[in-house]
Amino acid sequence: xxxxxxxxxxxxxxxxxxxxxxxxxxxxxxxxxxxxxxxxxxxxxxxxxxxxxxxxxxxxxxxxxxxxxxxxxxxxxxxxxxxxxxxxxxxxxxxxxxxxxxxxxxxxxxxxxxxxxxxxxxxxxxxxxxxxxxxxxxxxxxxxxxxxxxxxxxxxxxxxxxxxxxxxxxxxxxxxxxxxxxxxxxxxxxxxxxxxxxxxxxxxxxxxxxxxxxxxxxxxxxxxxxxxxxxxxxxxxxxxxxxxxxxxxxxxxxxxxxxxxxxxxxxxxxxxxxxxxxxxxxxxxxxxxxxxxxxxxxxxxxxxxxxxxxxxxxxxxxxxxxxxxxxxxxxxxxxxxxxxxxxxxxxxxxxxxxxxxxxxxxxxxxxxxxxxxxxxxxxxxxxxxxxxxxxxxxxxxxxxxxxxxxxxxxxxxxxxxxxxxxxxxxxxxxxxxxxxxxxxxxxxxxxxxxxxxxxxxxxxxxxxxxxxxxxxxxxxxxxxxxxxxxxxxxxxxxxxxxxxxxx
Amino acid sequence: xxxxxxxxxxxxxxxxxxxxxxxxxxxxxxxxxxxxxxxxxxxxxxxxxxxxxxxxxxxxxxxxxxxxxxxxxxxxxxxxxxxxxxxxxxxxxxxxxxxxxxxxxxxxxxxxxxxxxxxxxxxxxxxxxxxxxxxxxxxxxxxxxxxxxxxxxxxxxxxxxxxxxxxxxxxxxxxxxxxxxxxxxxxxxxxxxxxxxxxxxxxxxxxxxxxxxxxxxxxxxxxxxxxxxxxxxxxxxxxxxxxxxxxxxxxxxxxxxxxxxxxxxxxxxxxxxxxxxxxxxxxxxxxxxxxxxxxxxxxxxxxxxxxxxxxxxxxxxxxxxxxxxxxxxxxxxxxxxxxxx
Ligand SMILES: Nc1ncnc2c1ncn2[C@@H]1O[C@H](COP(=O)(O)OP(=O)(O)OP(=O)(O)O)[C@@H](O)[C@H]1O
Ligand SMILES: [Mg+2]
Numbered sequence: 001x002x003x004x005x006x007x008x009x010x011x012x013x014x015x016x017x018x019x020x021x022x023x024x025x026x027x028x029x030x031x032x033x034x035x036x037x038x039x040x041x042x043x044x045x046x047x048x049x050x051x052x053x054x055x056x057x058x059x060x061x062x063x064x065x066x067x068x069x070x071x072x073x074x075x076x077x078x079x080x081x082x083x084x085x086x087x088x089x090x091x092x093x094x095x096x097x098x099x100x101x102x103x104x105x106x107x108x109x110x111x112x113x114x115x116x117x118x119x120x121x122x123x124x125x126x127x128x129x130x131x132x133x134x135x136x137x138x139x140x141x142x143x144x145x146x147x148x149x150x151x152x153x154x155x156x157x158x159x160x161x162x163x164x165x166x167x168x169x170x171x172x173x174x175x176x177x178x179x180x181x182x183x184x185x186x187x188x189x190x191x192x193x194x195x196x197x198x199x200x201x202x203x204x205x206x207x208x209x210x211x212x213x214x215x216x217x218x219x220x221x222x223x224x225x226x227x228x229x230x231x232x233x234x235x236x237x238x239x240x241x242x243x244x245x246x247x248x249x250x251x252x253x254x255x256x257x258x259x260x261x262x263x264x265x266x267x268x269x270x271x272x273x274x275x276x277x278x279x280x281x282x283x284x285x286x287x288x289x290x291x292x293x294x295x296x297x298x299x300x301x302x303x304x305x306x307x308x309x310x311x312x313x314x315x316x317x318x319x320x321x322x323x324x325x326x327x328x329x330x331x332x333x334x335x336x337x338x339x340x341x342x343x344x345x346x347x348x349x350x351x352x353x354x355x356x357x358x359x360x361x362x363x364x365x366x367x368x369x370x371x372x373x374x375x376x377x378x379x380x381x382x383x384x385x386x387x388x389x390x391x392x393x394x395x396x397x398x399x400x401x402x403x404x405x406x407x408x409x410x411x412x413x414x415x416x417x418x419x420x421x422x423x424x425x426x427x428x429x430x431x432x433x434x435x436x437x438x439x440x441x442x443x444x445x446x447x448x449x450x451x452x453x454x455x456x457x458x459x460x461x462x463x464x465x466x467x468x469x470x471x472x473x474x475x476x477x478x479x480x481x482x483x484x485x486x487x488x489x490x491x492x493x494x495x496x497x498x499x500x501x502x503x
Numbered sequence: 504x505x506x507x508x509x510x511x512x513x514x515x516x517x518x519x520x521x522x523x524x525x526x527x528x529x530x531x532x533x534x535x536x537x538x539x540x541x542x543x544x545x546x547x548x549x550x551x552x553x554x555x556x557x558x559x560x561x562x563x564x565x566x567x568x569x570x571x572x573x574x575x576x577x578x579x580x581x582x583x584x585x586x587x588x589x590x591x592x593x594x595x596x597x598x599x600x601x602x603x604x605x606x607x608x609x610x611x612x613x614x615x616x617x618x619x620x621x622x623x624x625x626x627x628x629x630x631x632x633x634x635x636x637x638x639x640x641x642x643x644x645x646x647x648x649x650x651x652x653x654x655x656x657x658x659x660x661x662x663x664x665x666x667x668x669x670x671x672x673x674x675x676x677x678x679x680x681x682x683x684x685x686x687x688x689x690x691x692x693x694x695x696x697x698x699x700x701x702x703x704x705x706x707x708x709x710x711x712x713x714x715x716x717x718x719x720x721x722x723x724x725x726x727x728x729x730x731x732x733x734x735x736x737x738x739x740x741x742x743x744x745x746x747x748x749x750x751x752x753x754x755x756x757x758x759x760x761x762x763x764x765x766x767x768x769x770x771x772x773x774x775x776x777x778x779x780x781x782x783x784x785x786x787x788x789x790x791x792x793x794x795x796x797x798x799x800x801x802x803x804x805x806x807x808x809x810x811x812x813x814x815x816x817x818x819x820x821x822x823x824x825x826x827x828x829x830x831x832x833x834x835x836x837x838x839x840x841x842x843x844x
Pocket of ligand 1: 019399
C-alpha cells in the first residue's frame with residue numbers, strides 16, 4: 001500500500017505565536033500524479049508545503065518518502081531528497097544566466113580544478129530545457145526573461161536535482177493565458193516522466209484542467225481528498241468554505257451618475273498612446289487586455305507613479321495635474337498595485353500601520369498619530385474583511401498571501417478616495433473572500449466611488465463590470481457594454497481585431 | 504525573517520517593553536554587575552554610584568546626540584558617514600565665529616557680549632550643518648547616489664573644509680563662557696551636555712513613535728516603493744532625515760569643542776563608526792525599517808559603561824578596543840538569536 005506513494009504527510013502540526021497554522025495536515029502523492037491543494041486564505045496550504053520543502057520545521061507529525069520516514073532539515077536537504085518547491089517569488093539570481101541559475105552552487109568543474117566547465121554547463125542546461133520542451137537561450141540573464149520563462153527556469157532547476165516531487169505554490173497567479181497553457185503542457189510532460197506534483201491554486205478551473213486528486217484544507221484542518229473526476233466546482237467550494245456559494249458575482253446595478261474621472265489622450269512613450277476614457281459615478285469599469293498591453297502602465301500614470309508625456313486628467317470636471325502618488329491620493333485617486341510584496345505592503349510593519357499608511361493625515365491630532373483611533377480603525381477592517389490574524393499588531397509578512405492582499409485593500413478603503421483603480425485585486429484570494437471583495441466594491445460604488453478594475457480573469461471582468469475597456473499594444477482597442485461583452489469578443493479585441501469587425 | 508518587536512494580539516505596554524528591550528537591559532545590568540564585582544574584589548572604589556552614572560552620561564553625551572540622528576537615517580534605510588567630520592567642523596565653525604564675534608562685541612562694550620558671541624557661533628555652526636545635510640539629501644534623493652557614497656564624499660569635503668578654515672591648528676583663546684555646553688553643570692550636578700542629550704533622545708523618541716513623520720521614516724526603510732505608492736513623500740522625508748542627522752552631529756561637535764575649549768579640526772575621526780555601533784547594538788537593523796530610539800539609548804549606555812568600566816578597572820585603551828569589537832558582535836548575534844526564537 002505505502003509503496004504506491006512517493007510521499008505521505010501524516011498528522012502534521014505547525015504553530016506560530018497566536019495561531020495554529022496547520023492542525024492536522026494530511027497529504028499523499030503518487031508518482032506521475034498532479035495533486036491539487038486548495039483551501040481558503042490562511043488555511044495552511046503554503047505552511048504545509050514549506051514544511052515539506054524544509055523551509056519551516058514542523059511541531060509534530062510524520063513525513064514518509066516512498067514509505068520511509070524522513071526528517072527534513074533544510075531546503076537544501078529537501079532538494080537532496082528529491083523535493084523541490086517553486087515559490088511564487090522566484091529564488092533566482094537576476095544577473096546570472098539561465099544556465100548559471102540552474103546549476104548555481106553545483107557548477108560542473110574542469111576536471112578537479114576550481115574552474116567552471118562552461119561548455120558542459122551550457123550543454124547540460126540545454127538538455128534539461130529540451131527535456132521539458134522549453135525553447136530558451138541558456139546564456140540569457142534571468143532578469144531579461146519573462147515571468148513565465150523564469151518559472152520554467154525554476155522548474156528546470158528542480159529537474160536538475162532529479163526531483164521526484166515538485167511543489168508549485170500558486171504558479172498561475174502571474175501568468176498570461178498563453179503562458180498558462182505552456183505550463184500545463186510542461187506539467188503533462190513531467191507527469192509522463194513519473195514526477196509527482198503538488199499544485200496550489202485559487203483558480204478552481206485549473207484543478208479540472210490538470211488535477212488527478214484534490215485535497216481540501218480549512219482552518220489548518222484536513223477536510224478531504226477526492227479524485228478530481230468525482231467532484232465538481234460546487235463540491236470543492238462547499239468543502240473549502242463549509243457552505244455553498246450562491247452567487248460568485250454579486251453584481252448590483254446602480255444608476256449612472258455624473259462623470260468623475262476622464263482621461264484624454266493620455267500618452268507615455270513606449271508604454272501606451274492616446275488613451276481616452278471616462279468613469280462615472282455608479283459604475284465599475286473593467287480594463288483588460290493581454291499582459292503587456294499597457295493596462296498597469298495606464299493605471300500608474302493616472303496615479304502619478306510614472307510620468308506622462310502627453311494628455312490630460314480631469315477629475316470631477318476640473319483638469320488636475322498629478323505629479324506623484326502623494327498628489328493623486330490628496331486629490332482622491334487610489335491605486336491598489338498588482339505586486340503586493342514590493343509595491344503594496346511594508347512587510348515589516350503591522351496590519352495596523354499598513355492599513356493607515358496612505359491616510360495617516362486623517363489620524364493626526366496636534367502633530368501626533370491618534371493611536372487609539374488607529375487601532376479601532378484597523379480592528380474594524382480586520383473584522384469587515386475577515387482578515388485571518390491573531391490581532392492587528394501582527395506583521396504583514398506573517399500573514400498568508402490572500403490575507404496580505406486584504407490588508408492592501410483595507411489601506412485603500414481607508415483613503416476614502418473618489419476614484420479607485422484596482423490592479424488584479426483578487427489575485428491569490430480564495431473564492432469565498434472574492435465574493436466579499438465584490439460586495440465591498442458594490443458598497444463603494446453605492447457611496448459614489450467609481451472603480452476601474454484591471455483584471456486578467458475574464459469571468460470576473462464579465463461578472464462585475466458595467467463596461468469593459470480592452471487594450472491592445474498600448475492602444476485602447478475598444479469598449480464593450482456589459483450586455484454586449486463576451487469572453488470571445490474581449491479576446492478578439494485584445495489580440496488586435498477592431499471594434500467594428502466584431503460587433 | 505520574523506519581526507521580533509511585535510506582539511500580534513496587542514498585549515499591555517509593559518509586557519511589550521520587556522519583550523522589546525528586556526534583552527538589552529539585561530545585558531546592561533550584567534555589564535554593570537561584572538564591573539562592580541571586579542571593582543570590589545580588587546578593592547577599587549565601587550563602580551556603581553551616582554557620580555559615576557553622571558560621569559558615564561557625560562562622556563556619552565556627544566555620541567548620544569549624534570546617535571539619535573543616525574538612528575533615523577539607518578531606520579530610513581540609509582547611512583551617514585559624514586558625522587565624524589561634522590563633529591570637527593561644528594567645533595571649528597562654532598569656535599571661529601564665537602571668537603570673532605566676542606572680539607568685535609567686547610571692544611564695543613555690548614552687554615552680555617560673550618553670550619551673544621556664543622549664540623552666534625552656535626547659530627552659524629548649526630546653519631552650516633544644515634547646509635551639509637541638505638547636500639547629502641540632495642545627492643541621495645535627486646541624483647539617487649547611494650547614501651554610503653554621498654556621505655563618504657561629504658565626510659571628506661567637510662573634513663578638508665575644517666582644516667582649510669583654521670590652517671591645521673586649533674582655534675583657541677575662546678571666551679570663558681565657551682565651556683557652557685561641555686563643562687557647565689546645572690544645579691551643581693547635572694551637566695548641560697547630558698541635558699542636551701536627554702532632550703535629543705526624548706524628542707527623537709516622540710518624533711519616531713508618535714508622529715506621521717516617524718511612521719514615514721520606518722515605512723521608507725521597510726519598503727521604499729510601497730511607501731512611495733502609498734503617498735509617503737519619500738524624498739522630502741529622506742531629506743529631512745539627513746539634515747537632522749547633520750545638525751545633531753554639529754550639536755555633538757559644539758559640545759566637544761566646548762569641553763576642550765577649542766575648535767580642533769582633527770577630532771572626531773572614526774566617530775561615525777562609534778555612533779553606528781551604538782545604534783546597531785541597540786537593535787536597529789542596518790537594512791532599514793526596524794529600530795527604536797530607546798534601543799539606541801541603551802546601546803549607547805552599553806558601550807559607554809564598557810569604556811568607563813574598563814578604564815575603571817585599569818585596562819588600557821588597546822585592550823578596550825578589542826573588547827568593544829567583541830561586544831558589538833555579541834550584541835548583534837544575540838539580537839539575531841532573539842529574532843529566530
Ligand atoms: N511566519 C509566520 N508567523 C506567524 N504566522 C504565520 C506565519 N506564516 C504563516 N502564518 C499564519 O499561518 C496561517 C496559514 O498560513 P498559510 O500561508 O499557510 O496559508 P495559505 O493556505 O497558504 O493561504 P493563502 O491562500 O492566502 O496563501 C495564517 O493564519 C498565517 O497568518
Ligand atoms: Mg499561500
